[in-house]
Amino acid sequence: MVKFADRIQPCDNGLSDIFAYANDPALISFAAGYPNNHLFPQNELQTAFNASLTDSASLQYSSAAGLKSLRAKIAAHISDTKRTFNADQILLTQGAQQGLDLTAKLLVNPGDGVVVEAPTYLGALSAFDAYQPTYYEVSLQDDGMDLSVLQKTLMTHSVKFIYTIPDFQNPTGSTLSLAKRHALLQLAERYDVIILEDSPYRDLRFSGDSLPSLASLDTTDHVISLGSFSKILSPGLRLGWLVAAPQFLQPLTELKLGNDVQSSTLVMNAIDQYLTEHDINTHIAKMNRAYVVKMNTMLNALDRYLPATVSFTKPTGGFFIYLTLPAEIDANQLLKQVILPEAKVAYVPSGSLFPVSHQANGIRLNFTNLDNDTIESGVKRLGKILTAVLRQPKYAKL
Ligand SMILES: Cc1ncc(COP(=O)(O)O)c(C=O)c1O
Structure with a gap:
């Protein structure tokens, strides 16, 4: 058995569970931090690559x-x-x-x-x-x-x-x-x-x-x-x-x-x-016009569907919104046990984003990579299940 270097630590960031559901067509994933595929300047880049290859x-x-x-x-x-x-x-x-x-x-x-x-x-x-x-x-x-x-x-x-x-x-x-x-x-x-x-x-x-x-x-x-x-x-x-x-x-x-x-x-x-x-700032402005609509769709849906005990950030740019659940909830356990199998929604749980304290009650949601209707229905499903979970004492230890 080959022994790895001491610096190599076992990896458990909660993301492997998401891969198990990756091929489920019902899954709505807010987990990845991907830009939107439809916004890549594909034709312009193709021309640029062709020109470089000459x-x-x-x-x-x-x-x-x-x-x-x-x-x-x-x-x-x-x-x-x-x-x-x-x-x-x-x-x-x-x-x-x-x-x-x-x-x-x-x-x-x-x-x-x-x-x-x-x-x-x-x-x-x-x-x-x-x-x-x-x-x-x-x-x-x-x-x-x-x-x-x-x-x-x-x-x-x-x-x-x-x-x-x-x-x-x-x-x-x-x-x-x-x-x-x-x-x-x-x-x-x-x-x-x-x-x-x-x-x-x-x-x-x-x-x-x-x-x-x-x-x-x-x-x-x-x-x-x-x-x-x-x-x-x-x-x-x-x-x-x-x-x-x-x-x-x-x-x-x-x-x-x-x-x-x-x-x-x-x-x-x-x-x-x-x-x-090309003027990249024109391209960036186009992306920002699309992303702000997606962010506002997510923020409005969070306002509508999340229980009051869950707070969330209100950014003015970027890719992510962060949810804070009541302190006793472990967002990773919740993801594995309830949210992925029942709501078919994925997110990044916070435990591995805190290298010392491993605070587990946070959720990172990405809004750039999905269309507005999918964002709305994903948040609706997430909100519905969080509302049910946070009402039930049996989930208090999650
Ligand atoms: C904060 C931050 N830094 C760095 C990176 C890595 O980006 P790159 O694709 O440029 O390597 C990312 C990607 O998600 C990021 O969110």
Whole structure:
């Protein structure tokens, strides 16, 4: 029997049960964080890929940092009134996910402190887990991390980085306020801790003004910032970016080289081609018009069908709404025992989104990947069964 490395932990995130129902045509799944298939600019990307393939350089190795003209376009896209970025500050990655892995690989020795929002993105924990950090959870408020909890943590523990999803957070949909962005940067500077900003949903704002990114407010080189084409163009392309000061970017590029040599030349060229021919902001605006209708359909249905003892977030963008059930309910047990078999509805239960406290009474719902009628009927089924469950004392121990 081969013994795996000590860092490999058994995985039980509650999602395997959902796969058992994946082929059931009655299943309505709010679980995956997928963009909507019908919104991919498929014809435009096909043209861009064809154009790239006319140049044999697209089939050749290129560079670990990634195609410079594409980096320049990304730099222009993420520049704002506070800061102008350039191509040399950017490393192209295999999705934002690779940026999570590379950053942890660069910074974390076994046992080192890593602060995460509670709840947080499961995929980030999967990436960080391999480096065996000690996690510290910081609870979330409507306007982002509770900075008094964060400050106490930084005062009492040695921390390598603070992982935050400041815009339309996964899983809660919450956004870090401008005041807290400034305060977070001050804390990072005072305690000399890196902030890992992960913001793949940043452009998916349905109302209000965009807030400056932490990277654009950072004047002391304390931020490593991640972005991605996954949610604004297509996740199948597997292309994201990492922005950092040279002292981080250079070793991160070396790590990328050791990891996968470079991102796909063909994909980088095709995206570059697409961005030359099309205004991505027009495409993003089209997606946002569709997604806001889906989000409002879900919010209205939640208002109508959920029992009063279940609260939920009201985001202004992104992919997710987060439900909080009464504290004694375990959303994973509920999913397995009742919701999947009886309501044929799937969601992500919260236990594995809290690496320390494993709080089990939360539910993440995605609204981007289904049509409006399906969202409405899925929430209706979920609400009906939750109402019944929460009335019955026999389910109190779930
Ligand atoms: C917060 C967050 N970070 C990173 C990722 C990974 O995205 P990518 O497809 O760019 O690797 C996701 C994907 O769902 C995410 O929600």
